[in-house]
Amino acid sequence: MNLRIPGPTPVPSSVLQAMTKPMVNHRGEEFANLIVSVTERLKYFFQTSNDIFIFPSSGTGGMEAAVVNTLSPGDKALVVSIGSFGDRFATIAQRFGAEVAKLDFEWGKDADPAAIAAKLDEDPSIKAVLVTHNETSTGVTNDLEAIARVVRPHKAILVVDSISAIGALELKVDEWGCDVVVTGSQKSWMIPPGLSFVSVSPKGWEAYAQAKMPRYYWDFGSAKKYLDKKQNPYTPAVSLYYALDEALRLMMEETREGVLARHKRLGSYFRNGVRELGLSILAEERCASNTVTAIPMPNGIHPKELRRILREEFDIIVAGGQGKLEDKIFRVGHVGYVTKEDLDDVLNALRVVLPRLGFQTKA
């Protein structure tokens, strides 16, 4: 099977094998060594000396953790949304009582840093800016470096959903000044879903000290106290740590620069291939994502029909659209454990299938 959705992503066989190791005491020495070792290597890929915590949860749990540890009910949060996952961030903040000011951009476009700066200048009471690094629903990558630059001079902290980005797309957490950064295990990290990783800067800790949203499971303070003892406050997802240990070994072997360059190269390669078929890309090339590509459906073809044929005849799994793009696009993931050959498979299959569905490909 060629699993070409933007997560869960394919898992290398040595990583799958790592999960067959027997359980250990999560308060014992083996686990202590493991949690220290994976946390240190995550810091390397996050390019940070901030604290990083590993939660037994999906990425959405990490987003909830980021919100409830940095805000109080009634606090103003500026949520920058360019798609479905930006909207999710706003919903989480609202559910916990934040006063959300939403800055929406058209789905398929990236966020304008100047508009964010204007909002912050207008309202100095804004406590946090919540932003999606890479919007999985539209295949758009925000210019996070530029966004961070306009947020940094303000009192507000910058909270980043980098679930489908960091580890595959450049994010210099410390250099850019990102206060809380969230990701999920099933994307660039090449392991199964079930872990989220969250980094917290000193400015993030200052926000934590004021934040009154209720929390127990997600509490950063508790996570920190136990990590200092090389433990998790409650039972960690041990087998996924084994997977992470091996996946990080593979990533270190390829080098951070190598992993980032591969995603850049393959993203560009895939988009060129799509355009050569005569299809278009939802995102402008300037902000197109190197982890997932969203492709508007050619006239008259339903994504469900295309996806069914790819699945049944070619064993290729691509994703549909989400929310308001549900019937309008299909999406191809190229994040984590992915090669040029995997993408050639998709392009070759499209070259065969699309004409049958009435769309004459160019190449």
Next chain:
Amino acid sequence: MNLRIPGPTPVPSSVLQAMTKPMVNHRGEEFANLIVSVTERLKYFFQTSNDIFIFPSSGTGGMEAAVVNTLSPGDKALVVSIGSFGDRFATIAQRFGAEVAKLDFEWGKDADPAAIAAKLDEDPSIKAVLVTHNETSTGVTNDLEAIARVVRPHKAILVVDSISAIGALELKVDEWGCDVVVTGSQKSWMIPPGLSFVSVSPKGWEAYAQAKMPRYYWDFGSAKKYLDKKQNPYTPAVSLYYALDEALRLMMEETREGVLARHKRLGSYFRNGVRELGLSILAEERCASNTVTAIPMPNGIHPKELRRILREEFDIIVAGGQGKLEDKIFRVGHVGYVTKEDLDDVLNALRVVLPRLGFQTKA
């Protein structure tokens, strides 16, 4: 290694192997079949026709889910605590703004159903009774059937932490009338940590409809809406579903009655062996747990020293005490994938080690 802590518990090799299956689309047909199949079999072991939801989290996450879906800030909750995990339930409820009335029993004793009844009769405004089924920190099993009987006539719902019990100890969710029941994957279910299972009764849903504590990740309504589509609201921990699928197959093969009987037999067998050595059991036999045994340290021996020798010389991992019992007991788990031989190993090692530490064993 003989991992004799009360979780994570040893995982059968076929369950470990099941986790090496490749990832699938969590919104596709294979996963749809899987989530339906495991949920149905969980209902069989829960002896319920209530809804059951699977969260990507540890058991503590399931406890938080149980609280935030059934209570509003200011609601009165009666928390019955017989140890460290009962205290945790109270802390979670307090963090989210419940007005907690705590009913504490001495560590090592079980809860008195009559005392619970008295509290409920005294204060009809109590919205929920939170209780631990099996207290992992003391090796005591509450008489949940009797507790449920006294709660049932009241308006209050019964919320049960059965993390280290259900699946190994009898819990008839429907017959006894337990409204919300929580467990974790790493105990009786013989799979690695990372999933929690939560059942919700019709009375539990009535509480949900009134409950105003903030929630997104744990929201039962959202879980239900997506489960109706054979999905999870956000990415599920796919590899742990593979493990669960295989573990449930093994449990069905042994039969529910067989699994329960084995835990009863081995619990009793182990306690007898401990007593034959001249050691005592923290719990009275009447309420002693069949999943974990807490053993007071013989005079002058520190649990750390005993545990170190068992680990280094015998490759046997037992647990220490928690909270106020930290230096006073050691605990041996016999839940999930456990045989008589595993327990004989522990008894034989104790027979050798204790005299060296100055305690003359009887047998």
